[in-house]
Amino acid sequence: MKKHVDARGLSCPEPVLLTRQVLQDQVIQEITVLVDNKVAVENITRIAENSNCQVKVTKQDSDFMLTLIKIK
Numbered sequence: 001m002k003k004h005v006d007a008r009g010l011s012c013p014e015p016v017l018l019t020r021q022v023l024q025d026q027v028i029q030e031i032t033v034l035v036d037n038k039v040a041v042e043n044i045t046r047i048a049e050n051s052n053c054q055v056k057v058t059k060q061d062s063d064f065m066l067t068l069i070k071i072k
Contacts, residue, residue, distance in 0.1 A: 003028045008036040008063060015040040016047060023051050023068070031068040041066065 003022050007015035015035050022031050031053075033044055041057055041064045048055045048068045056067040 001028050002030045002032070005031060005033045007040065008034050010035075010040075012037075012039055012043060016043045019044050019068075020047055023048065023053070023070075029070050031066075033066040033068065034063055035066070036063050038064075040064075044068075 003025070005015075005018050005022055007018055010018075015033070019031065019033055022028060035041060035044065044066055045055050045057065048066070052071045053068040054071055056069075058065045058067070
């Protein structure tokens with residue numbers, strides 16, 4: 001199952017908290033997170049890697065798209 005989180009315009013720690021909440025759902029295997037600042041990218045990457053996720057970051061104009069895939 002996939003989930004999409006749009007955290008653009010939110011200040012830290014909100015993007016991290018939203019992402020962490022979705023990561024805890026055992027049914028969801030892939031998460032796409034949209035953010036608009038590098039600090040959020042770094043923090044979300046850190047918690048995703050600590051949660052055994054593969055992380056791919058793509059820059060889209062002024063936004064960043066993180067694709068998190070849970071590794072079993």
